[in-house]
Amino acid sequence: MDFGPFIERTGEVIDLLGVVAIVLGVLVAVVDAGMRRLRQAGPVYARFRRVLGRGILxxxxxxxxxxxxxTVAVEPTLESVSVLALIVVIRTFLSWSLEVEISGRWPWQKARAGAVDEGSPRVPAATGGD
Incomplete structure (x- = not known):
């Protein structure tokens, strides 16, 4: 039984889901920003960037x-794996850049910040804004 067409179709479906996730992220960010602007509920731009960045991620x-x-499951040639590696490097760089923009720190700094925060007393978060 040849799984090639099934795996190719699965990749296309996941590709489509990725595009849909980005489009929905943009729509949610725009609607959220519009609603916050109309209600004058806190900073709009910072939250817009954060919501948009999460959708893109x-x-x-x-x-x-x-x-x-x-690439790997269908026909792993040296050329296709090289192209995949380049795509992954570029997208990983974009993901890390977006993560830094959203959270203000590198992904590996979250674990350290969480370990430090666990020992300190919890302070209730302020409500009403970002």
Whole structure:
């Protein structure tokens, strides 16, 4: 039984899900920003960037997964794996850049910050804004 067409189709479906995630992320960010602007509920721009960045990150992760499935599972040639490696490096750089923009720190700094925060007393978060 040849799984090639099934795996190729699976990669295409995950690709589509990645694009849908990005489009939905943009729409959610725009609607959220519009609603916050109308209600004058706190800073609009910072939250818009954060919501938009999260949608893009989810989409990029799905697109990388689809590339891996299609490239490695279907026909792993040296050329296709090299192209995959380049795509993953570029998308990983984009993901890290977006993560830094969203959270203000590198992904590996979250674990250290969480370990430090666990020992300190919890302070209730301020409500009403970002």
């Amino acid at each position: 989810i989409g990029l992760e799905l697109l990388v997964a689809a590339d891996i499935i299609r």
